[in-house]
Amino acid sequence: MxxxxxxxxxxxxxxxxxxxxxxxxxxxxxxxxxxxxxxxxxxxxxxxxxxxxxxxxxxxxxxxxxxxxxxxxxxxxxxxxxxxxxxxxxxxxxxxAIQMPAVPLAPFLEEMRKAGLKLGVATNDAEAPALQHLESVGIRDHFDFVAGYDSGHGFKPGPGQLLAFAKHVDVEPARIAMVGDSLHDLEAGRAAGMVTIGVLTGMAAIETLEPFADVVLPNIGYIPGWLSQN
Structure with a gap:
């Protein structure tokens, strides 16, 4: 993989x-x-x-x-x-809303970028608040692409945002992982032909996510270890 x-x-x-x-x-x-x-x-x-x-x-x-x-x-x-x-x-x-990071985000994202990965955000929030949230914790510039439900690509569980990201960074969907905490996220990832990674920092239980995920991790901080093993 x-x-x-x-x-x-x-x-x-x-x-x-x-x-x-x-x-x-x-x-x-x-x-x-x-x-x-x-x-x-x-x-x-x-x-x-x-x-x-x-x-x-x-x-x-x-x-x-x-x-x-x-x-x-x-x-x-x-x-x-x-x-x-x-x-x-x-x-x-x-x-x-004051954002509470699931993990220390800046070092995590810097590690991912140093590994050569392109990074994006696809949210069912509106684009303007989403950009404010990323900016509020100093991570906006770590992402190559940010889309909200109102950005013109549709919204999850549809695959439009994800396919727009793939096109923007010129990477085949099969070589992209969608990371999310809900069925909407994972269904969108599957519809886009991407690898799907579930995380447990939302409201869904592992039993809910597992049928739609290639892997379920406690939080995004476990992604580097999972990537190195796969």
């Missing part, structure tokens, strides 16, 4: 999902409910988020869905607020 490039999901892969996105859920729902905590809790239930505990259900649309999909779920419960406005509120809350 020869791997010349890695394309990463962002939330739950580069960044630990639970410790990063609990605050986002609270902030976004407080804004949408105008500070009414009971209303915020009701909206949280709609998107699979326990407002009091700042915790997501495994089936939450927030885990792998796009901002548009989250807004679509909330719109019927927010009469008088346009879906576009909900998207804007979610994007602002997302951009403000």
């Amino acid at each position: 020869i791997i010349d490039a890695l394309v990463f999901d962002k939330d739950g892969t580069l960044f630990d999902f639970a410790s990063t996105w609990g605050a986002f859920g609270r902030i976004a729902l407080e804004r949408l409910s105008e500070g009414d905590t009971q209303r915020a809790a009701e909206l949280g239930h709609v998107i699979g988020f326990d407002f009091a505990e700042e915790r997501y259900r495994p089936d939450s649309v927030v885990i792998a869905g796009t901002v548009d999909e989250i807004a679509h779920a909330l719109t019927p419960h927010l009469p008088g607020i346009a879906q576009k406005q909900i998207v804007e509120t979610l994007n602002h809350a997302s951009a403000a």
Whole structure:
């Protein structure tokens, strides 16, 4: 097996999902409910988020869905607020979320680049917040390619973002590994003809990921060892 490039999901892969996105859920729902905590809790239930505990259900649309999909779920419960406005509120809350890296990212990414690998990010977050998140921890320049759901390549589980990355870095999909924490990530990788690496820094259990992954690792920090063995 020869791997010349890695394309990463962002939330739950580069960044630990639970410790990063609990605050986002609270902030976004407080804004949408105008500070009414009971209303915020009701909206949280709609998107699979326990407002009091700042915790997501495994089936939450927030885990792998796009901002548009989250807004679509909330719109019927927010009469008088346009879906576009909900998207804007979610994007602002997302951009403000403090990112908690799954591992020390700069040295990990520097090691991958020194090994000659091309690196990309494919996220179902919007592109602008995604770039802010990468910039906030000083790793934006480590990536050759960053795509959000609104970048024009579609979104996961479709393969469009991944194939756009492959074209951008001029590497055959079979020589690229898609790294992610959800079924959307791994299904996209399989659809693109890539190697698939699952990680356990999101909300999915190993039993969920294994059928769609060539390997499941505790976190991305185990990738260099796995590559050297394969």
